[in-house]
Amino acid sequence: PPTIGVLALQGDTAEHRDVLDGLGARTAKVLAPEHLEAVDALVVPGGESTTMGKLAVRYGLVEPLRARIAAGMPVLGTCAGMIMLSDRVLGGAADQTTVGGIDMTVRRNAFGRQSDSFETAVRLDGIGEDPFDAVFIRAPWVESVGTAVTVLGRLPAEEGPGRIVAVRQGGLMATSFHPELTGDARVHRLFVDIAKGLS
Ligand code: GLN
Secondary structure (H helix, E strand, O other): OOEEEEEOOOOOHHHHHHHHHHOOOEEEEEOOHHHHHOOOEEEEOOOOHHHHHHHHHHOOOHHHHHHHHHOOOOEEEEOHHHHHHEEEEEOOOOOOOOOOOEEEEEEOOOOOOOOOEEEEEEOEOOOOOOOEEEEEEOOOEEEEEOOOOEEEEEOOOOOOOOOEEEEEEOOEEEEOOOOOOOOOOHHHHHHHHHHOOOO
């Protein structure tokens, strides 16, 4: 079975590992280029993307990450991790470092102050009929996607008309929300299947 790394520079790494462990996946912490070489797929957790970008530079991980993504490594990015995987970022710091890979434009902290954290049910392609209880914490949304990107989910009309909050491009997958917090492992199960080449 594939070893799934969790990028452990910053953010809620442990929660992702717990969900993956619960699925019987083999997991490993990634904090250095040699750790990255030892994994088959990677989760980039939520946290704070400016800080994560700075730490990725300091730990020499930016170019190795770009190279593995270019070579086809599956990656799941959640919240700040979605920002890290985005080719274009709005509302970021001028010197924000991202890794890129998904042909999309995300807007950081898109929901504004009044709803900077909320929970809502989102329908997602690829995980079955039941909506996913999605937790948004100072989340980004996806403003636009290129033709290679498949939209997996959008917000219901009452939360933000049609905003894209889950996408996939080949082995790369990203969600605006935190799928590791609600005890529903379906997003991670889909990603493990992608990592196994089953989806
Ligand atoms: N607001 C954070 C950022 O812009 C993301 C928040 C999160 O990951 N929960 O990086």
